[in-house]
Amino acid sequence: MTNSLAVRDLKAGYDGTTVLDGVDFTVPTGTVVALLGRNGVGKSTFLHTVMGMVKPYSGSVLVDGRELAGSPAHVAARHGVAIVPQGRRVFAPLTVEENLHIAAGHKHGLKRGRSPGREPGRWTVARIYELMPRLAERRSNRGDQLSGGEQQMLAIGRALLRDPRLLLLDEPSDGLAPAVIDQVAEVLAGLRGEGIASVLVEQDLHLAFRLADEVAVMQKGRIVHRSSTREFRTDRDRAHALLGVG
């Protein structure tokens, strides 16, 4: 199986400090890999570095075989990488429809030939509404008039409109009530079969285990464990040692 994402010896941080200290990580095409670890070990930094929002000190980030290490975020976005950020970060003054069209509009620009090699987009605003009918009901509401769950769905919809080949999900359950997490999980589970490779950073282990094919654990800026989700769930001692749970 080919890898949508292949990261080799990635080192990155902020203002000279080291947060990622030689990360090796792969995501096979069409699979979901949960990246777990305690707070502050570098999970979000890893996602931001892959997205191009943090410039790495060294290392390689191959997305579908193309080197993106050090490329700015707009280049990563144009090569099929999309991020659902922690805290949603929807455009508060814009309506749901406008939030979605900002993502879709630029994709249409790409189709006009600014980025050769991208196939025509498969995700449309109508299809996002089909996947998340709640957004259709709220299409005229502003971003800051949505509940946390609706904002999360909007953030997911916005990322999907980029037609991602690699989707980076940064704690999609963050700050949501359990019932709302279930709704978000259903949406994400509905993406299976779309051929999108995903990296899921998540503190809610139930959600991570429900969605992920494989689990990787990060400690002090390195990947210290990698296994299938099934294997990880059955080895309670290991889970306890790595995450302090189980």
Place this chain on the structure above:
Amino acid sequence: MTAASEVESSYERQDGDVVAGPARRRGPRGPLVAVPVIALLVAAPLVLGPYPVTTMTRILAFAVLVLSVDLLTGITGLPTLGQAAYFGVGGYTAVLTGLHVTSDAAVQVVAALAAGVIAAAATGWVAVRARGIVFLMLTLAIGESVHQVADTWKAVGGSNGLSGMPPISLFGGPPIIAAGFVYWWVLAVAIVVFAAVALVARSPYGRTLRGVRDNEARMRALGYRPTLARFGVFCLAGGVAGAGGALWVSQARFISPGDLGFEIAALALLSVVIGGRGSLWGPCLGAAVVLLVRDNLSAYVGGHGPLVLGCLFVAVVFLVPRGLAGLTAPTGVRRPAGPAGAHRRESAS
């Protein structure tokens, strides 16, 4: 907050001091208000004397400059003190065109608009890489530099400015001297410019600009290049300001370095604050208030017009922080204070 999310927030905080108004859709009452307002403006010369009509002409030309400031400050979140430079470039271009090429006002406006775009393109590439207070200072530096050039360059009259511009004409017709006819020409161009800016603000490009204003890092992650978007609108705003300069001289038939100095730049920004940034009609109203207080009310308060303007500014900031346009917002509708406010709500949800 993790270190990474702090980094993303720091991207967003870079323009956190830019308080921008919300994107507004005009409801069905928009045309209902616009039509009678335009009708009143058109009818004004029929009932008013030459002096008030001349004052209104200056207000319209100044309002076009203020529109360009609002395009940058309100729509894009880039507070600027440099638009007076492009206003001046447009004014000088129109006067030079009138002196040496043609008195056709349409040609003068087009030439001034083009000169404004070119001047903005030449100076804006560096400026648009900055945000917030740094952008403000860079635009101030651009404005002062252009003012200095106009003040010392003999070819454009130096500190004496350029005078002797012949009256404007239109499409080969006779010279237009009557204040009312000049006013109608300026009004027509101002309406066209207003409509064009409104179209841009509501277009997908306008949506992009508001996205860049509200969350630049997110726009980058969606594949946009915020610097390019800002550069485009900077050039566009330069063209609008240049057209305003041409309208200004079509009535005054004279331009001097004083017409592109810091005072004009500051008054334009003040008009946007008083009128309500992000709303297009509000800043135009603000332009009228500012010029009327400075030029007309001042005579009745012992020449202390600037003091009145200062008090007005303080009153607006504390009493109607969203400006005159904010007074029409329906009660109970929450509107963001700007990017910083928006992010606070996002993190709170």
